[in-house]
Amino acid sequence: MPPKFESYQKRRLASSYISVVISIALVLFMLGVLGLVLLKSTAVANRVKEKVVITLYLKDKISTKQINSFKASITKEEFTKRIIYTSKKQAAKKFSKEIGEDFLTFLGDNPLKNEIDIFLKPDFITPEKMQEIETRFLKNAFVADVSYDKLLINLLTNNIQRISFWLLVLSGFFGLVAIILINGAIRLTIYSKRFNIKTMQMVGATKGFIRRPFIWQGIKLGLIGAFLALIGLGVVIYYLDKFAPSLGFLKDYISLSYLGGGVLGAAFIITWLSAFFATQRFLNLQTEELYY
Structure with missing residues (x-):
């Protein structure tokens, strides 16, 4: 293989990985912001309730x-x-x-x-x-x-229930969007290596052996994207704490740990499942189907 073509392939692969990482980071950042809203909405609701x-x-x-x-x-x-x-x-x-x-x-x-x-x-x-x-x-x-104040209690309870319902609906929607987008990004990286997958299968490699490096690669990309998303969330939380110190964003260690763990957990689970099912799909295809 000519050196120029090999160099071009490496640059193309690196560019693909970077785009996947950025996509994952942006999706997880949006998911993290929504998670922050969910966690803090409960804290704000409790703060209001404590004045009753x-x-x-x-x-x-x-x-x-x-x-x-x-x-x-x-x-x-x-x-x-x-x-x-x-x-x-x-x-x-x-x-x-x-x-x-x-x-x-x-x-x-x-x-x-x-x-x-x-x-x-x-x-x-x-x-x-x-x-x-x-x-x-x-x-x-x-x-x-x-x-x-019975009227206030009824109004407060109804409003909190209504807001909580719509926040859960939004969470479900954005969670689904996150899964679809990250799954699409991981599948694209594996799609570019579909012929390598089929070649390994034809020489006798087991499905588990073929899947393993793709899964680990997907998880690594997902975790890198998650760390970038956490950096972005850290910046947002820092400035929110400056503008609204009464909400105690930086002092709420429990909520911050839930948020960080949630973003990392989502990155790990979604990329693992995406890589697994994407490689499985190409493993089950016939050789002539790889061209479509």
């Missing part, structure tokens, strides 16, 4: 010791994230400040009640679970009344 408060208004004839005991029991509940206790005196001062005058001077008696604001864990912010909590506290001997 259920307020317990306590009966007047309760001693300080009983209130402290009641507060301690609420803190230990599985649904409690934190509590804030406001005495009727504190509530009166706050209300007077809001209206701009001391309302106790003309009322004489403080009509407000001691109250406990309970901030719930995100998993318990649903209409059904909050209704159960309300019913339970209304039966308590220390509680006069329970209050929370």
